Amino acid sequence: MSFNAPARYFDGKTSAAQNVTVIIDDRDVILCKDGNLGDAFATLSRRDLLLCEKPHANSPLRLRRLRDDGMRIVFAKEDAKTVGDILCQGPVPVAVDEASGRAITRLTVGIIGFTALVGLVIWLAVPVAAQIFADLYPKQSEIAMGKSARDQILYTLGKLDDDFEVCEPTDQAYDAVDKIITQLGTNTPLGYDYEVTFVRSDIPNALALPGGQILVFSALTDIMDSPEAFTGVLAHEIGHSEMRHGLRNLFANSAITQLIRLISGGAMIFPAELALKQGYTRGMEREADAFALDSMQRANIRTTDTAILFAKLRDMMEKDHGGVDLPEMLSSHPDMNARITLFENATATGTVQIDAAEWQSLKTVCDDESDG
Ligand SMILES: [Zn+2]
Numbered sequence: 011m012s013f014n015a016p017a018r019y020f021d022g023k024t025s026a027a028q029n030v031t032v033i034i035d036d037r038d039v040i041l042c043k044d045g046n047l048g049d050a051f052a053t054l055s056r057r058d059l060l061l062c063e064k065p066h067a068n069s070p071l072r073l074r075r076l077r078d079d080g081m082r083i084v085f086a087k088e089d090a091k092t093v094g095d096i097l098c099q100g101p102v103p104v105a106v107d108e109a110s111g112r113a114i115t116r117l118t119v120g121i122i123g124f125t126a127l128v129g130l131v132i133w134l135a136v137p138v139a140a141q142i143f144a145d146l147y148p149k150q151s152e153i154a155m156g157k158s159a160r161d162q163i164l165y166t167l168g169k170l171d172d173d174f175e176v177c178e179p180t181d182q183a184y185d186a187v188d189k190i191i192t193q194l195g196t197n198t199p200l201g202y203d204y205e206v207t208f209v210r211s212d213i214p215n216a217l218a219l220p221g222g223q224i225l226v227f228s229a230l231t232d233i234m235d236s237p238e239a240f241t242g243v244l245a246h247e248i249g250h251s252e253m254r255h256g257l258r259n260l261f262a263n264s265a266i267t268q269l270i271r272l273i274s275g276g277a278m279i280f281p282a283e284l285a286l287k288q289g290y291t292r293g294m295e296r297e298a299d300a301f302a303l304d305s306m307q308r309a310n311i312r313t314t315d316t317a318i319l320f321a322k323l324r325d326m327m328e329k330d331h332g333g334v335d336l337p338e339m340l341s342s343h344p345d346m347n348a349r350i351t352l353f354e355n356a357t358a359t360g361t362v363q364i365d366a367a368e369w370q371s372l373k374t375v376c377d378d379e380s381d382g
Contacts, residue, residue: 065094
């Protein structure tokens, strides 16, 4: 008894496929040139063959050598069931490689498992490790790093923006900042000697560097209505410093960058990298806000003025959403409204203990000498 069917033949040496007609008899599988049963070019013993998978009516059927040399005879799915039945019967039945289906499944599960594991490592281990490194990092080094980071930022901003300038606060302004920080720390022990640098810039921004360095941009103080609003911003930045977010970011970002490079074999996958970094930042922003709310509450400083300031920033952002500048105060907050609600609803009603003249000296820190 003999049966024939068309198939695609891969010789195992090249990836090219060849159309063939396969004759299957009781003992052998004979390969003929396409459609030409008289032109056989190879005869394979059924004893030496193995089906790569169980025959299915809806998937192609592959036949290989028992001792796998890469050779494949692939029958179309229309013929798979018939060919499979014939090969599995007769005096020399061809066996089915039971392991192959499982191996593919295992491999797939393995790949998915590995990817998920890597994802988990990034999401769970990196922030934890970054926290540990940040905690272990000597405080004196952190303070020195913060100062040099501040100097570098000031230098860079000075190069980028002609109008940029480091402002010279009066003694009165220095005193006002000290008083505010002291009051904020009434019932919240602070871990650093905070140093606030005022800079003239059109971007309404404030940022915290490691080791207690805080930068406040004049465009932000310009839209503040009260020292309590200023205190809210300061408290938020102090929160970043107290929780060592700058250091954690530094460690996490370099760890993530290394991990992603490792996984992608050096391929550029910036969006994923950015998304991950962004994820941490949002969590840190929430932490900094929580710190600000808590420390202001403990010092009995009202937070509603900060809510008003945030609302102003939100409106500015909505008006100018095409702009490239996304200040720290805005950038990482997907939901500015939720943030505003938090500051609106806190119950402290007290004020900051500085007088009108001191507040004025703060507001005008970056004003031109010649104007006044
Ligand atoms: Zn922040």
